Amino acid sequence: MPSRYMTLDDFLARALDGEHDEAGAYRLRSVIGEIALAVRAIAAMIERVMLDGSAGAGADIQAAAHELMMALCERSACVAGYSAAQSNGARAATVTAATAATARNGYLLTFEALDGAAQIAENGLAGSIFSVREAACGSMANEMDKDARETAWRRGGDALRAAAHALYGPSTLLVLTLGRGTHGFTLDRASDTFVLTHHAMRVPDEGLEVSIDGAREHAWEPPVLRYVRECRAGSVGVRERDFSLRHGGCAVADLHRILMRGGVSIVPRESRDLQDASGLDLVHAAQPLAWLVEQAGGAASTGRERVLDLRPGALDARTGVMLGTTREVARIERYYGEYERGVDRPFDSPLFNERSLFRPEACA
CATH class of the missing domain: 3.40.190.80 (D-Maltodextrin-Binding Protein; domain 2)
Structure with a gap:
């Protein structure tokens, strides 16, 4: 079994070895690394919110988390397009092709930047949800027309290449799957890295x-x-x-x-x-x-x-x-x-x- 102290980077290097070509593994590892970076930043925002004493902390931090994720997607060379649940809870979604020219062969990233934001002012639990999907036709280049981009997003679960949720509580936990088990990584605040603490998680057969x-x-x-x-x-x-x-x-x-x-x-x-x-x-x-x-x-x-x-x-x-x-x-x-x-x-x-x-x- 992998060491309890294996970092997320080490885990990804082993998990993706031989599963993709070298360039594909690099892109997927980069996108997941960007997600981990965003989770660390959102966790830091949440920790600061109680010090600010803002009555509208939940709405403010939800909007800030949404903007942070969009900025991450815009600058990433490995995100070809992204879609986000609206931060104000509206049903509409934002769909954007990445501006980075090098993202032609990148992945599609979806996210709900902050779930449960209303509870933050009460020191309650909140979370984030992410998925990384294969782009249809291997590309989401800017020259693709709107219909082609919409078709790429409407593929089923078979297009998923990674999925994760982050839980912000007494500790910050990132739970990830690449399609070969579900694994949990806890943020070590001393080193600012995620370490593997829940290897091959299993839902109990019995539960009340x-x-x-x-x-x-x-x-x-x-x-x-x-x-x-x-x-x-x-x-x-x-x-x-x-x-x-x-x-x-x-x-x-x-x-x-x-x-x-x-x-x-x-x-x-x-x-x-x-x-x-x-x-x-x-x-x-x-x-x-x-x-x-x-x-x-x-x-x-x-x-x-x-x-x-x-x-x-x-x-x-x-x-x-x-x-x-x-x-x-x-x-x-x-x-x-x-x-x-x-x-x-x-x-x-x-x-x-x-x-x-x-x-x-x-x-x-």
Whole structure:
């Protein structure tokens, strides 16, 4: 097993050896190095925010992190194009071809610069999400027309070459996959380097953690409602186990807890008129996080299909996601299948109502 004190640079040198031609390995290593540099800078911003005492610290640092990432992409010779979730939470995404002429054979970088920014003023957890994608046709040169660039971004999860999330908390952690396992690197502030501290992370086969925003229960689809109600019933319900339900307000932090402890993180696609604003951003968040989970032995689904099999119709497309322990994700998928086949419709009787033994919850 690699040394606990292996640096990120050393890890990348070994992991990419023989996997790409020399120039390709250099470009990918450079892009990931730029991501690590940005994470260190964002962590430093967060540490300073409490000293400033700004009431609008969350919004200010979110905008600053967004600008920092865009500047990084603009100056990188290995980023051929980038797309960012808007820092103000709007659904639109920014898509730009890199200005560096040498980036013709570079990679496409997507990012959500700061997730959970509203919690920073309260000394809460925040995170960032990144993905590195292969450019279609091997190029994102400036002379490509707009349609060609849009097509390059709308490829599915098979275009991913690296995915990462950063977690800003008591320590700064960068969790990375290159498609051969998921690994965690902790920032050593003394040397200002990331060192390997979580080699080959694995989502536990059993887990009692459920992360979901309970305030949105009124808008959940019936399969999600069924699953969560079963978990709430705990040891006296059909699951016969007590679950821990919590929601931290930061998708990265919620998912990281599932990576470490097992269970499932749910960001549901909501019903009725709320679907356009619900779920996770597919390109900038859902697919990178899904790849990290799958490479750690977990599963990532919409309830109806695998997240990485989706091809976005637009860069601002959103989707519901269930990320975590394979067994729990499979259970939710089963509930979706039963709901769509009409076999789990609740027993409706004025005589028995919710106390009926014939309700699905009692028969599971």
